[in-house]
Amino acid sequence: MTSHVKLRKEKGSLAEYESQMKDLRTQLTDQIKILDSQVEVKQQQLSDLSEFLRRRGDIEAEYARALDKLTERFTHKTKKYVFGVLSSFNDDCNVWSVLLTQTRLESREHAALGDTCCNTLTQRLTHSMEDTHRLHKRSKEVGVQMQDELIKVTTELQTALKTYNQYHTDCLIAEGKLKEAERLEERHTGKSSELGLGQSSGQRRSSVKKMERLMEKVKIMRETQLKCTKARNDYLLNLAAANAEMNKYYLQDVSTLIDCCDLGFHLSVDRVIRCYLASRWRIQKAEETGLKQLETAMTSLDQSGDRDALLQQHDAAFCLPFRFNYHPHEGDQVDAESQVRYELETRFQQLQSRLAAVTLETEEISKTLKATLASLLDTMCNGDSNSAPDVTSSQSHDTIGGVSAPKLAIAKRRANQQETETYYFTVRECLGLR
Amino acid sequence: MTSHVKLRKEKGSLAEYESQMKDLRTQLTDQIKILDSQVEVKQQQLSDLSEFLRRRGDIEAEYARALDKLTERFTHKTKKYVFGVLSSFNDDCNVWSVLLTQTRLESREHAALGDTCCNTLTQRLTHSMEDTHRLHKRSKEVGVQMQDELIKVTTELQTALKTYNQYHTDCLIAEGKLKEAERLEERHTGKSSELGLGQSSGQRRSSVKKMERLMEKVKIMRETQLKCTKARNDYLLNLAAANAEMNKYYLQDVSTLIDCCDLGFHLSVDRVIRCYLASRWRIQKAEETGLKQLETAMTSLDQSGDRDALLQQHDAAFCLPFRFNYHPHEGDQVDAESQVRYELETRFQQLQSRLAAVTLETEEISKTLKATLASLLDTMCNGDSNSAPDVTSSQSHDTIGGVSAPKLAIAKRRANQQETETYYFTVRECLGLR
Numbered sequence: 001m002t003s004h005v006k007l008r009k010e011k012g013s014l015a016e017y018e019s020q021m022k023d024l025r026t027q028l029t030d031q032i033k034i035l036d037s038q039v040e041v042k043q044q045q046l047s048d049l050s051e052f053l054r055r056r057g058d059i060e061a062e063y064a065r066a067l068d069k070l071t072e073r074f075t076h077k078t079k080k081y082v083f084g085v086l087s088s089f090n091d092d093c094n095v096w097s098v099l100l101t102q103t104r105l106e107s108r109e110h111a112a113l114g115d116t117c118c119n120t121l122t123q124r125l126t127h128s129m130e131d132t133h134r135l136h137k138r139s140k141e142v143g144v145q146m147q148d149e150l151i152k153v154t155t156e157l158q159t160a161l162k163t164y165n166q167y168h169t170d171c172l173i174a175e176g177k178l179k180e181a182e183r184l185e186e187r188h189t190g191k192s193s194e195l196g197l198g199q200s201s202g203q204r205r206s207s208v209k210k211m212e213r214l215m216e217k218v219k220i221m222r223e224t225q226l227k228c229t230k231a232r233n234d235y236l237l238n239l240a241a242a243n244a245e246m247n248k249y250y251l252q253d254v255s256t257l258i259d260c261c262d263l264g265f266h267l268s269v270d271r272v273i274r275c276y277l278a279s280r281w282r283i284q285k286a287e288e289t290g291l292k293q294l295e296t297a298m299t300s301l302d303q304s305g306d307r308d309a310l311l312q313q314h315d316a317a318f319c320l321p322f323r324f325n326y327h328p329h330e331g332d333q334v335d336a337e338s339q340v341r342y343e344l345e346t347r348f349q350q351l352q353s354r355l356a357a358v359t360l361e362t363e364e365i366s367k368t369l370k371a372t373l374a375s376l377l378d379t380m381c382n383g384d385s386n387s388a389p390d391v392t393s394s395q396s397h398d399t400i401g402g403v404s405a406p407k408l409a410i411a412k413r414r415a416n417q418q419e420t421e422t423y424y425f426t427v428r429e430c431l432g433l434r
Numbered sequence: 435m436t437s438h439v440k441l442r443k444e445k446g447s448l449a450e451y452e453s454q455m456k457d458l459r460t461q462l463t464d465q466i467k468i469l470d471s472q473v474e475v476k477q478q479q480l481s482d483l484s485e486f487l488r489r490r491g492d493i494e495a496e497y498a499r500a501l502d503k504l505t506e507r508f509t510h511k512t513k514k515y516v517f518g519v520l521s522s523f524n525d526d527c528n529v530w531s532v533l534l535t536q537t538r539l540e541s542r543e544h545a546a547l548g549d550t551c552c553n554t555l556t557q558r559l560t561h562s563m564e565d566t567h568r569l570h571k572r573s574k575e576v577g578v579q580m581q582d583e584l585i586k587v588t589t590e591l592q593t594a595l596k597t598y599n600q601y602h603t604d605c606l607i608a609e610g611k612l613k614e615a616e617r618l619e620e621r622h623t624g625k626s627s628e629l630g631l632g633q634s635s636g637q638r639r640s641s642v643k644k645m646e647r648l649m650e651k652v653k654i655m656r657e658t659q660l661k662c663t664k665a666r667n668d669y670l671l672n673l674a675a676a677n678a679e680m681n682k683y684y685l686q687d688v689s690t691l692i693d694c695c696d697l698g699f700h701l702s703v704d705r706v707i708r709c710y711l712a713s714r715w716r717i718q719k720a721e722e723t724g725l726k727q728l729e730t731a732m733t734s735l736d737q738s739g740d741r742d743a744l745l746q747q748h749d750a751a752f753c754l755p756f757r758f759n760y761h762p763h764e765g766d767q768v769d770a771e772s773q774v775r776y777e778l779e780t781r782f783q784q785l786q787s788r789l790a791a792v793t794l795e796t797e798e799i800s801k802t803l804k805a806t807l808a809s810l811l812d813t814m815c816n817g818d819s820n821s822a823p824d825v826t827s828s829q830s831h832d833t834i835g836g837v838s839a840p841k842l843a844i845a846k847r848r849a850n851q852q853e854t855e856t857y858y859f860t861v862r863e864c865l866g867l868r
Contacts, residue, residue, distance in 0.1 A: 013761035016759075016761075017758070020755075020756055020758070023755055023756075024755060027750075027751055027755055030748075030750075030751040031751050031752065034744075034748050034751055034752075038744065045530075048508065048511055048512060049530075052504070052508050052533070055504050055507075056504060056537075059497065059500040059501060059504065062496075062497075062500070063493065063496075063497045063500075066493040066496070066497075067493060070486070070489050070490060070493065073489075074482065074486050077482055078482060095703070095707065096479075096483075099486070099707075103490075123844075127848060131851075134852070134855070135855070138855075138859045139859075142859060142862060142863050145863065154758070157758060161761070164763075165763075168763045226773065226774070229774055230774065230777075232762070233774065233778065236760065239758050239760055242758050243757050243758055246754060246757070246758070247754065250752070250753070250754040250755075251754065254745070254752055255741060255745070256862075258741045258744060258745070259737070259738075259741060260859075260862065262737050262740070262741065263810075264810075264811065264814050265737070266735050266736070266737045266740070267811060267814055268814070269529070269735065270732055270735055271814075273529065273533075273728065273732050274732060277725055277728060277729060277732075280721070280725055281725065284718065284721060284722060284725070287714070287718060288718060291711055291714055291715060291718070294707065294711060295711060298704055298707050298708060298711075301700050301703065301704055302700070303693070303696050303699070303700045304693075306696070306700070307689060307692045307693060307696065310468075310472065310692060311688070311689070311692070314464075314468050316461075316464075317461055317464040317465050317468055318465065318468075318684070318688055319684070320680060320681065320684040320685065321454075321457060321458060321461055321684075322454055322457075323677050323680070324451070324454070324588070324591060324673050324676050324677055324680070325450075326670065326673055327447035327450075327595070328666070329598075329599075329602045339660065340660065340663055340664060340667065343664075344667065376697070376698075377698065377701060380698050380701055380702070380705075410557075414561065417565075418568075421568070421569070421572075425572045425573075425576065425694075428576060428690075428694065429576050429579065
């Protein structure tokens, strides 16, 4: 009865181990599956990044080609300003040449980015994909070996448990046999003592033999017990080893395995993006320099300088050609007779008072002219700044009767401008014909 | 004879004036021609600038469309990383989302630049061309009026000179006539004194008449002389006026005329380029922000963080599942009999010395492993930095046997890398299976 319970217990503990082992195997398989799916995600990410950069590279190359074509076209077209006959607007030419130089530089930088994206970076990502694949394969091999080792250790534990159980059962059997033999001997000894004290030599001999058999059984039991103890110790050692192996695998090896799978992946992505960033920063810097140069060229735009250059260039047409000389007749004596003197003095006084009036009027008109010019230039400026481009506002305009509000404003501004302009020219004509 | 010389001189001075007037007219016509050609250059420059900006705008719009398409494509594609089942690489997702957000922003900014170039700026330049045309026309009208005024004043001078010459001639004729009459009178008076002192009343009457005629001639001469003086004074005044008008026209009016033609031209070019610059600076700023965000995302790339996230996400597969429990048999007494104790002690000592040896060896291997890993990552990095993209170097590679030097270097590096990798995994297996 006790032996039956013990067997059930034995079976129970073995069944627990077997169920644990089954769970363990499932878990280990899941782990490999997860690592497999991880590598797929990584490959997909690398492949997507590669495609993204290749397409971006194509876009940059196309952009660079278009900018280069634009520069070529206008370098040819605007040469006449620089070297042609009519090159008085030197500053403007400067603006043109800065604009074209800048555009050419932009084209070159974007072409370089395109080349980096399409060649250097996609090649690196291809290498990274190969590396990821190979590293995953190798890591998986190492992982499977680690798992086999774990399974081996746990299987050894199971074997040790079985052996322990077996030897314990053997022990119990040996104990049982000894007890049975002792019980029989006791009963026999009791019988012979009941039968009488006299023992035949045959009886004595058989008694010695029985004793020897008993001793033999004790010896077997002892040996079995020793075996059982050793098996238990072995089981305990295997148990400690298995738990240690489990700890090592789950707390260290799994991390190491993932690290091996990841080896170089983050580094590759980092380096690729950093290289892309470096190329982009180069463009930023080049464009910033270009824009600053254009700004400088703009500040050197100078109307009066251009006017003076034009006057100098066409010196023959614009210089004061001569003075009208006085050609008096020989002996024409300049004598102011009283009548002439009186007339001259009267005329002088008339002219002086007229001059005073005109000077006053001219000063007034000059003021009006200045104010009108300022207002005219202001109209030109304000109209512009009001319709300055803005990402947000340029996408949603209020419309009045199908015409957008800015358009109406521009039309109004331009009408206003022309009105001021007409007034300006009328005043200028007034002043000019004095 | 003297009168003939004078007439020649008169003709000479008139001829000088006429030749000067002819030169003046030619110069004035040339000035108008120069202003006409100037306006053509300006119109051409404005038209070229407008075309340049329109084409640039088209290029920007096309670039923006391509970037937008790229973003759309990959936003859809990479959604699975962010929301899918296999989203352990959170940091990478972050890099992706920053990359896509940045690209989308770039697209929007370049689209805005394209819009500004194609619409706002070309419209402004069209207005500027209209303004230049109109201002030139008006300025030319004013200029022609100023020139007419100048011609009028110089023509008046010529007329005054002619009048002066005429009156001077008249003066000479009157003088001559008086002298002739005086000479005749003198001769007549001499004859009558020769003939006798007695004078008849008839003779006296005729003498009075002659005296009267002489007085008449003196009066005529005086009047002619006065007229001549007035004409000379008028001529002098006209001369001064003409020279003043010439000075005014050449030293002031011509400049004013050119200024009127230029009115708003430099301002327009300035404003258009500044608006273009503003749009470009917006892009610069937006891209700089984007690149910095990408840099930040890159610094947050973290392999160990990703590994821990993966372990947490797949907790069921990676957590330590259980401990193997000790299942002793009931009444299994742990007694260390001397024999077993001796065996155990021996085994313990054996294990201890083995452990010491293995620990020492493991430490050595760990060092090798660390060094190998460092070397492996170094190979990955160095190979990259050696083939870092450079505008100048990427265009001229030395080639050895048809294969470019960088390609050979890369191949060598990759072979080296795989060798180190193999060594690394061999060592790791050694260590893993302990």
